[in-house]
Structure formats: C-alpha cells, structure tokens
Amino acid sequence: MRRIVTMALAGAVAALLLGGCGSKSEQEFEKPALYWYQKMMKAVASGNLEKADNIFTSLESEHISSPLIPQAMMILAQAHMDEEEYLLAQFYMDEYMKRYGSFQNRVLAEFMKIKAAFYGLHSPQRDQKLIDDTLVRARNYIVKYPTSEFTPMVQTIETRLAMTRYILNEKIAQLYERRDKPEAAKIYRARNAEGWVKKDDIEPPESGWFSWLFE
Template identity: 50%
Template sequence: MNLKKSILAGMALVFLLAGCMNKDDVTEFNKPALYWYKQIGSSISSGNMDKADEYYISLKSEHMRSPLMPTAIMMLAHAHMNDEKYLLANYYLDEYNKRYGEYGSREYTDFMKLKASFLGVKDVYKDQKLIMDSISNANKYLLRYPGSSYAPLVNTILIRLHMSQYLLNENIAALYERTGKPEGAKIYREKNSGSVVGMTDITPPEQGVIGMVFD
C-alpha cells in the first residue's frame, strides 16, 4: 500500500508542476528528466495519451536511470487503464515489474495487471482465451499472495469470470439444441458440470456478462 500512496503523491506533484511549465519551449530533445516528467503529466491531464507515450519514450531514452522513471511508468499505467486502454496499461505494468518489481511492489502491480485483463473482456465470444488466461492468472495470484489485501477483489473477479464462462457454454449449448444438434449441446453442458458456479448462482445481466466490480 505504501507504493500506491507514493504513486498518488507523485501524480499530484506532476500535475502541479505541469501547470508551471514554460509553453514557449518547443525544443523536444536533450531535456532534463524533470522536463519530460512534466510533459507526461501535462499530456495525461489534457487527455492526450499518444503524446504522453511519446514523452515517456524521450524520458526513457535520455534518462533511463532517473528516479522519476518508476512514478512516470505507473502514472501511465493508471492513465491508460482510466482511458480503457488495457493492453497499454499492461505494457507499462510489465515495464515496471521488469525494472523495479520486488515482492512487495509486485503484489500491487500483479493485481493491477489482473484488473486490466479482467476489464479488457468486452465480448465473451471473442475474448474466450482472455477469460481463460485471466482465470488462470487469478488462481496463481491467490496462491502467490495468500494474505493479500486485494484477495477479496481477486476472488470477485474470479467468480465473475467463472460466471461468464458458464453462461457462454450454456448459450452455445442452447444454440446447438435449437439447431437440432444435441451432441454438441451435451459437450458444452459437460464443460459446465465441473464449474465452481451453477445456473442458480447467476442472474443473467441485461447487457454484457462481466459486469462492473470496481464501481
């Protein structure tokens, strides 16, 4: 949780500094690390995530060992998640883990990666592999961090994923039945026979299957 607090403090600082920038300075190379850091914050504030990514590349290429790098990476991860760009959010979380991840910080970043993958499920028919991978990763998380403060949310994610998988199999089975293919229906109902949830546990949503966990 200390990592999360430091990230939030860093984000508040960069937004404050971004408002004090000299807008007349247009030379976009060979700049101090703080310049690129401010530019990232300013671009995030204005919703220009493409520009924020470009400024990160400049910060990374010119100041790889800057102490501003970890906070910049996490700022971008959170900003892309808020922008519903979950693949990019995961890219930055992987960057953070690769460069700065230790056991204490990975508990948080691994949870954020799982959350990004979960929120990235938009269509259960098209995202079947993502659902299966997310179930696997959620189980691994609970084994790796058994006492994690994020465990209740991870369990909620896991149940929602199992529900979506169950409904998907049931919908496919029903389709096979309607088209006169009982053997196909049987195969998909057998897949649900070992599920941790049952139809009585599920209220089919009016829109979507995953639903929102983080509201």
C-alpha cells in the same frame, strides 16, 4: 534579369534552411529527468496521453536508470486504464514487471494487469479466450498473494468471470442441442459441472452482457 531570379531562388533556399534549423533548435533534448517527469505529468493532467507517452519516451531514452521511470510507468498505465485504453495499460504493466519485478512490485503490477484485462472485455462471446486467460491469472494471483490488499478485488473479478464462463458454456451447449449434436453439448455441461459455480448461483442477464459483467 537572370541574376535577379537566381538571387531570389538563393534567398528562398536560405530561408528554408534557416527555418529548418530554427525549428530543429527548438526541439528539446538533454533535459533533467525531473523536467521530463513534470512535463509528462502535466500532459497526463490535461488528458493528452499521446503527448505523455512521447514525453515518457524522452525521459526513458535520456535517463534509462532514473528512479522516476517506474513511477512514470505506473502513472501512464493507470491513466490509460482510466481512458479505457486497456492494451496500452497492459503494455506499461508488462514493461514494468520485466524491469522492476520484485515481489512487492509484482503484487501491484499483476493486479493492475488483471484489472486492465477484465475491464478490456467488450463482448463475452468474442472475448472467450481473454476471459479464460484472465481467469487463470486471477486464480494464480489468489494463490500467490493470499494476503494482498488487492486479493479481495481479484476474487470478485474471478467470480464474475467464472459466472460468465458458466453462462457461455450453457449457451454453447444449447446451441449444439438445437443442431442435434448432444455429445458436444455434454462436453460443455460437463465443464460447468466441474466448476464451483452452480446454476442456482446465477441470474442470467436478459440483455446487456457488458453491463451485467461489471455490475
């Protein structure tokens, strides 16, 4: 009886080992770059971006010098942007610019990063630093690439953010006035006076900050 139990346990262990080896052998590796790229594209097309990210990791780790990598990065950045996953989109843009930061590549990559940051805004009150940082990026872009095909879109983003910052400064000034701190209120109104946006240029939203910003 003891021998039968021992044999049964040995058989179970062997089955587990064989099963483990079988699943491991099914893992894919050492595939051509085009194979990974096409598989990633299928995952993007099906909307499975988590799978696409994992496949890109395989492409990158097995073919670090492949000319398909920069194109794959751009595709994943745009795909994550389309899904409103703006932090992931910016991650791919940052990596793209680190590796492939030629002048022509940066024109597009920096535009996409500004666009991702802009659409990543959810609440002007909470995202004030992101607004200020994106304003700086947008203004720098306009100066660096005045003839870029993307510059008019960046100018629109810059205008929207400048108006949003003006309204926020005015709201903060009003809050300080209600708390009997007129000197603090003057600081924020002085900031508005220094900018090119004027009060008459803006029709403040009654509600729905988020939708107003993107209309």
